[in-house]
Amino acid sequence: MGNRITRLRASGLVVAAVVLAVLVVPLAFPLDEQAVDLAAKLRQPGLSHPFGTDEVGRDLLLRCVYGLRVSLLVGVVAALVATVVGTAVGALAGALGGWADRALMRLVDLFSSVPHLLLGIFVVALFRPGVWPVIASVAVTHWLSTARIVRAEVLSLRTRPYIDAAVSGGASRWRVAVRHLLPGVLPQAGLAAVLMIPHAIWHESALSFLGLGLPTHQASLGNMVNSARGSLLAGDWWPTLFPGLFIIVPTLAVAGLAGAWRERLDPRRRSELTL
Amino acid sequence: MLELRGITAGYDPRDPVVRDVYLTVADGEAVGLLGPSGCGKSTLARVAALLHRPTAGTVVIDGEPARGWRHRAPREQRTAFGVVFQQPRQSADPRLRLRDLIAEPLRASGRSRAEAAARVGELAAAVGLSEELLARRPHEVSDGQLQRACLARALVPRPRWLICDEMTAMLDASTTAALVAVVEDYRRESGAGLLVVGHDAALLDRWCDRTVRWSTLVPNKEDASPRKAT
Numbered sequence: 055m056g057n058r059i060t061r062l063r064a065s066g067l068v069v070a071a072v073v074l075a076v077l078v079v080p081l082a083f084p085l086d087e088q089a090v091d092l093a094a095k096l097r098q099p100g101l102s103h104p105f106g107t108d109e110v111g112r113d114l115l116l117r118c119v120y121g122l123r124v125s126l127l128v129g130v131v132a133a134l135v136a137t138v139v140g141t142a143v144g145a146l147a148g149a150l151g152g153w154a155d156r157a158l159m160r161l162v163d164l165f166s167s168v169p170h171l172l173l174g175i176f177v178v179a180l181f182r183p184g185v186w187p188v189i190a191s192v193a194v195t196h197w198l199s200t201a202r203i204v205r206a207e208v209l210s211l212r213t214r215p216y217i218d219a220a221v222s223g224g225a226s227r228w229r230v231a232v233r234h235l236l237p238g239v240l241p242q243a244g245l246a247a248v249l250m251i252p253h254a255i256w257h258e259s260a261l262s263f264l265g266l267g268l269p270t271h272q273a274s275l276g277n278m279v280n281s282a283r284g285s286l287l288a289g290d291w292w293p294t295l296f297p298g299l300f301i302i303v304p305t306l307a308v309a310g311l312a313g314a315w316r317e318r319l320d321p322r323r324r325s326e327l328t329l
Numbered sequence: 330m331l332e333l334r335g336i337t338a339g340y341d342p343r344d345p346v347v348r349d350v351y352l353t354v355a356d357g358e359a360v361g362l363l364g365p366s367g368c369g370k371s372t373l374a375r376v377a378a379l380l381h382r383p384t385a386g387t388v389v390i391d392g393e394p395a396r397g398w399r400h401r402a403p404r405e406q407r408t409a410f411g412v413v414f415q416q417p418r419q420s421a422d423p424r425l426r427l428r429d430l431i432a433e434p435l436r437a438s439g440r441s442r443a444e445a446a447a448r449v450g451e452l453a454a455a456v457g458l459s460e461e462l463l464a465r466r467p468h469e470v471s472d473g474q475l476q477r478a479c480l481a482r483a484l485v486p487r488p489r490w491l492i493c494d495e496m497t498a499m500l501d502a503s504t505t506a507a508l509v510a511v512v513e514d515y516r517r518e519s520g521a522g523l524l525v526v527g528h529d530a531a532l533l534d535r536w537c538d539r540t541v542r543w544s545t546l547v548p549n550k551e552d553a554s555p556r557k558a559t
Binding site for chain 1: 407420486
């Protein structure tokens with residue numbers, strides 16, 4: 055119990071710090087994260103550069119914060135788009151049933167049958183490198199599980215007597231969907247969205263690491279880990295370690311918050327909390 | 330006049346729960362349908378309320394056969410039936426306050442908030458729900474209180490037939506008596522017909538004009554049912 059609350063507090067603290075850093079740092083310190091200083095390349099972490107500098111002398115702390123900013127933007131926007139698409143498809147399939155359900159779910163199967171990193175690479179390859187193709191690529195590959203979750207939830211809600219009562223009371227299809235079915239699936243869809251954020255961040259990093267995501271000059275955690283590979287072999291650990299930590303710690307924190315939310319959604323847990 | 334003619338219904342077309350059943354509820358009549366658990370009487374009640382499409386047979390409302398079920402039935406036909414189910418917990422949307430729960434059929438047919446509020450107040454008084462209870466959500470009230478709200482919701486569109494599917498099976502004697510009294514008051518005032526589904530013979534015999542036993546509805550069960558024969 056105490057362990058769970060500590061984890062929840064730590065996750066909340068990290069997420070709050072990350073959001074604050076990402077919003078405030080670029081405003082408070084108008085420094086150029088792309089400024090090259092060849093005289094100061096590959097400095098060890100120290101007073102002037104707390105995280106050290108990379109192979110062309112750019113400050114790693116500043117680039118980590120800017121990279122996190124890009125990662126969060128990609129993660130949040132892609133998760134939102136994927137959730138909206140997944141909820142719409144799942145709700146339609148579950149509510150309409152019959153051939154519409156079969157057609158939509160075969161579409162989901164079709165997308166799932168392709169390894170999703172491969173599909174993601176295909177999508178980014180269609181466009182010039184940038185943030186939006188990466189968001190599109192992550193969204194296109196991540197709405198599938200939400201569609202399945204929402205459809206299953208709608209199917210289970212649809213047979214409840216209160217839906218019968220609504221139909222008998224004269225409610226239209228639209229009203230049943232909007233008033234009774236959607237509010238019932240929103241908590242599940244919201245949880246799926248939050249759980250998707252870390253996944254989306256990892257995907258962005260993976261695409262950038264493969265050199266397919268953002269342009270290489272742009273600060274992105276994946277780009278930074280990629281360009282640090284050479285210096286790592288030469289014994290310079292910091293250009294790899296710090297961006298790596300910036301990928302791992304915030305995603306674990308978001309996942310920790312989502313885990314606490316999931317426990318709340320479980321009715322048995324919830325009744326424990328309210329008693 | 331509500332007539333069920335040759336209804337065969339179920340959830341698997343090859344293995345129907347209800348086979349070739351005939352039942353009539355005259356205007357203003359109270360008919361009890363008595364049968365053991367799982368015999369298919371609830372399914373028959375859902376067919377009668379146009380909530381479940383039978384695989385064969387017709388529901389005839391005032392001489393006119395029903396053409397559609399659920400959303401395919403015209404709204405006036407659907408709202409001609411007020412349905413109360415066995416489990417109030419399952420038949421109330423957990424997110425709605427009792428006030429909104431009762432008003433839902435009025436709001437669904439586009440009536441204004443003010444009109445809905447007036448009618449809800451009237452019905453809440455009739456079923457014995459206080460103002461304070463109306464502001465609560467389903468998980469904050471007892472089964473009996475919730476079932477009162479569900480009955481009020483069924484009465485809101487002024488139905489011509491009430492269908493009570495084991496309405497009182499989960500409730501204590503005094504709540505049962507109160508709900509039966511509410512139904513009877515409504516019927517006296519409106520002349521509505523009533524179909525009560527249950528397994529409590531004493532209650533049905535006292536409440537209804539006539540009680541039909543499920544076994545008499547199902548003709549030659551052994552002959553008609555190939556799955557039983559094999």
